[in-house]
Amino acid sequence: VPGSIVVLQQGKPSIHHYVNTTGAIMSGKFVVSLTRAGDDTDRATVAFVVANAAVASDKEVVVFLNVEGTRLSQAGYADTIHEPGFAPLKDLIAGFVEAGGKIFVCSPCFKKRSLDETMLIAGATIVGGAALVEFMGEHCPSLSY
Amino acid sequence: MQASLTGLDEDGHDSDWNAGDLGCGELILMLRKRLRAMPGLTLKLTACDPGAIADIPSYCRMTGHTLLRSIPEEGIFWIRAKY
Numbered sequence: 001v002p003g004s005i006v007v008l009q010q011g012k013p014s015i016h017h018y019v020n021t022t023g024a025i026m027s028g029k030f031v032v033s034l035t036r037a038g039d040d041t042d043r044a045t046v047a048f049v050v051a052n053a054a055v056a057s058d059k060e061v062v063v064f065l066n067v068e069g070t071r072l073s074q075a076g077y078a079d080t081i082h083e084p085g086f087a088p089l090k091d092l093i094a095g096f097v098e099a100g101g102k103i104f105v106c107s108p109c110f111k112k113r114s115l116d117e118t119m120l121i122a123g124a125t126i127v128g129g130a131a132l133v134e135f136m137g138e139h140c141p142s143l144s145y
Numbered sequence: 146m147q148a149s150l151t152g153l154d155e156d157g158h159d160s161d162w163n164a165g166d167l168g169c170g171e172l173i174l175m176l177r178k179r180l181r182a183m184p185g186l187t188l189k190l191t192a193c194d195p196g197a198i199a200d201i202p203s204y205c206r207m208t209g210h211t212l213l214r215s216i217p218e219e220g221i222f223w224i225r226a227k228y
Contacts, residue, residue: 130199
């Protein structure tokens, strides 16, 4: 890929960096932070629309579900959410995961709401801050909803 | 914390810490303090927060402490503190 840098880690190409039009080095990673669920279905939906655009653009994408957004980690929760003009949220989430997107679920937010680990949707992992910080590393763009 | 300079005990660690249900930033910050106080020694950490399974390996990779082994399903991690 023109303008790309492949970083070798332990002899294996594992991280792709890109030089954008301003000369900045980009990691190829992308984070969408989502703090809403049923309390703001518009934001919840658009967050996954953008996440799908990012994963379709060959980015390594994490949707970080935190605060109220953690409720979306529960199987069945998104089934009734369908914003006018958008695909149903459950389809957006499923498409994101099928395309290789990852979902991080904020551990303290999850516990505060007494959510159920056995009900996690596919692609979701409960994490604390360290896993998110490691994923973002340097030069990782992010959006918050 | 009961860090020992005399060697590992029968379970292969110098000190142990049960962090209970601490998680996320609280867990990492207290872990950092403990590891800094015992360079080169091994801490057996027990953390039942579900996020610890992903967080502890990430924390070790980022900071240079060595995750020697773990039993993720039991929330047990053996970490050798960097010098």
